[in-house]
Amino acid sequence: MLENLTERFREAFKSITGQSKLTEDNVKDAVRAIKRALLEADVNLAVAKRFVDDVRDKALGAEVLSGVNPAQQFIKIVHDELVALMSDPSSRDDEGRVRINFTRSRPTVVLMAGLQGSGKTTTCAKLAALLVKRNKVKPLLVAADLQRPAAVEQLKVLGKQIGVDVYAEEKSTPPTVCRNALDFARKNANDLIILDTAGRLHVDEALMKEVSEIAKLTEPEEVLLVCDAMTGQDAVKSAKAFDERLPLTGVILTKLDGDARGGAALTVKAVTGKPIKFIGVGEKIEQLEEFFPDRMAGRILGMGDVVTLVEKAQSVIDEKTAVEMEHKLLADEFTMEDFLDQIEAIQKMGPIKDLMKMIPGAANLPMDQFDERGIVHLKALIQSMTVRERRFPDQLSNSRKVRIAKGSGRNVDELNKLLKGFDQMRKMVKAMSQQGILGRVAGYNIKRKRVKRLRNEAKGASKGGARPGLLGGLSGFGGAPGGMKQPTPAEIEAFKKRFKI
Ligand SMILES: Nc1nc2c(ncn2[C@@H]2O[C@H](COP(=O)(O)OP(=O)(O)OP(=O)(O)O)[C@@H](O)[C@H]2O)c(=O)[nH]1
Ligand SMILES: [Mg+2]
Structure with missing residues (x-):
């Protein structure tokens, strides 16, 4: 995961390792290498520029600490900037964990949206399993993708696998399925419903109209955009497009296990203002993790813990x-x-x-x-x-x-x-x-x-x-x-x- 990015950062730190001080010259070299690393990772230019400007200012303004060598001090500055780039304190609870906006007045509604093949259906099941464990909820999965013939069956299989009920209707429309699912959930004592919607190859008007109609009808507490990390800047662009039409509350970045570059992970928050809440790190049900910016920064810098x-x-x-x-x-x-x-x-x-x-x-x-x-x-x-x-x-x-x-x-x-x-x-x-x-x-x-x-x-x-x-x-x-x-x-x-x- 993110191997290329880690390697590039390691190289960028080389010009500072062994130096006795952070100077204008050695910081300039390191910063230039970091910018190259970010651009190669498919981070967009504006974000990369702002990032290295901040790092440079902090590194040159940093007072010399006798407890630390300059390379460590520099790594710490980059680490903190990475964390800042990916963080959104308002999406965290008091313990720093991802907050889900549960409501008590009715079943909490989570709407999952995203492009075709981004991992929506799989992630619906993963998220249900994760929240059962974490929040002791009783979820209901809703098959609101009537686009692809096998989509309903896929969700049913996953539901069975994790022991969670699936609501589906034959010959219906997605908005109707979702509205009826809310009624069913109340009767079935479900306190959470997760809506699996259809995806399209590209963001298009028909897709947007359908999901925004579902959103209007069900007034979801959480609207999560499922993005494929491997598509880099395209994922970020689609996030921007969805954000303009849907009240997004966060992003789930999937397939991070296959992403060597890390551009989407680094920039989604900066470009859309929406935090990454969960990350998919494999195909198995349990391979969905809460997203922690500081851990991710540690991974990226290869500095472990x-x-x-x-x-x-x-x-x-x-x-x-x-x-x-x-x-x-x-x-x-x-x-x-x-x-x-x-x-x-x-x-x-x-x-x-x-x-x-x-x-x-x-x-x-x-x-x-x-x-x-x-x-x-x-x-x-x-x-x-x-x-x-x-x-x-x-x-x-x-x-x-x-x-x-x-x-x-x-x-x-x-x-x-x-x-x-x-x-x-x-x-x-x-x-x-x-x-x-x-x-x-x-x-x-x-x-x-x-x-x-x-x-x-x-x-x-x-x-x-x-x-x-x-x-x-x-x-x-x-x-x-x-x-x-x-x-x-x-x-x-x-x-x-x-x-x-
Ligand atoms: N390696 C890996 N594969 C994943 C991850 N999440 C999903 N996948 C795979 O991605 C493929 C597509 O997943 P789906 O859940 O069907 O995607 P979708 O967005 O529902 O697709 P459509 O309904 O056709 O739009 C499947 O083969 C999943 O197993 C992940 O985090 N890592
Ligand atoms: Mg699907």
Whole structure:
């Protein structure tokens, strides 16, 4: 889904990666690449232009955050602009979920409209199934497409499949079917009716007349336009045409699973002012999802759940621990025990591979090297060392190495690799901390004075033998964008569930 767009954005960020600052020049290059990416995605010119102008202004006006590198800061700006492009707060409830305008005075009416083959009939059934689950409603599907001979039968089959009643009439007209369906729904105790209407190859007068007549007659609470994402700008154009004739309340974008470019997803809201409410991501009944602009932006940028990762990291590492570690490293007191602590803390955050996936660009990493078994082996080796050996791993004799390897069920080669890796890591982290980067890596904007105070406190703590739970253990995982909102309790719960914490 949206692979091409993701790839183009990745390329656009290249000109900023590794730069020390966002400057007029490097921002210009990145912005030009983003514009190209959007145009290739079939985003219309006006929308693309406005988008990159906004990104440029924000990037150049952004204050330098010491907790974030320029590429991350830039990605965050693009992410937020993408979200803004696709969002419509008025179509969301208090929890940020898609709002359906249910009424209590009569069965709620949802009218589905759209071009031929866009996925109306399938989506009627998908939506009914989704709302049964989400809102505990009792829907009725209405066969108001009398254009195509097999349409009624298709809806009946789908209704049967999901256990939802279907209302159909023989030798009738669509407006009559819909009006009678309302009466039937009242008697049948249905609190929701979904009208499946006919489609045409192109927007034409006969089609528009028929659906607007149905809309006038049934006064639907929701008029949803079903659009095929794969048709890009044509989908957007048809949305505009329908919007002029029907009181649209939202769009359902189907076949996003087959859409590599993403132009319709990006521009429907900007061009028509109507929000995407649901997306179709496959042919199966359950493959209809509520649309969340922030998740979509994350998908498009290929940054997975980096925002969640950063929030999670912030909740695990506190500022004080980061500074304590910096002190320990500078004083050469970083031991294998601290290393073990780090490994354990990272493990607590969830399966390593899942965590890796949340890191931008992680798709390019050799995932196999981050498996759980490897970590278990490392732990076994460290655990079979004595406390002294853990503190002074560089002083291990050969016979001690053999003993440690045996005790852990591993071999000396593996132990040597661990020792070498540990030594390299210590050197690398020490070099970083001497440049004062460590605090930044952990994602904190630690003010100089504060560092001094914390450092003094840390000195006392490490003398007393206190050990930090976790080094800015995510060093190299990237820092937290500044000003990141704190996760809500519900988000934390969802995250815990996802990573089985
Ligand atoms: N891959 C994929 N296929 C979909 C999706 N939604 C619908 N389809 C397929 O698109 C085709 C057309 O779907 P229909 O529901 O019959 O479309 P329609 O708009 O009712 O068509 P008409 O009634 O002829 O106007 C079917 O083969 C569906 O399975 C989706 O989200 N992903
Ligand atoms: Mg149909």
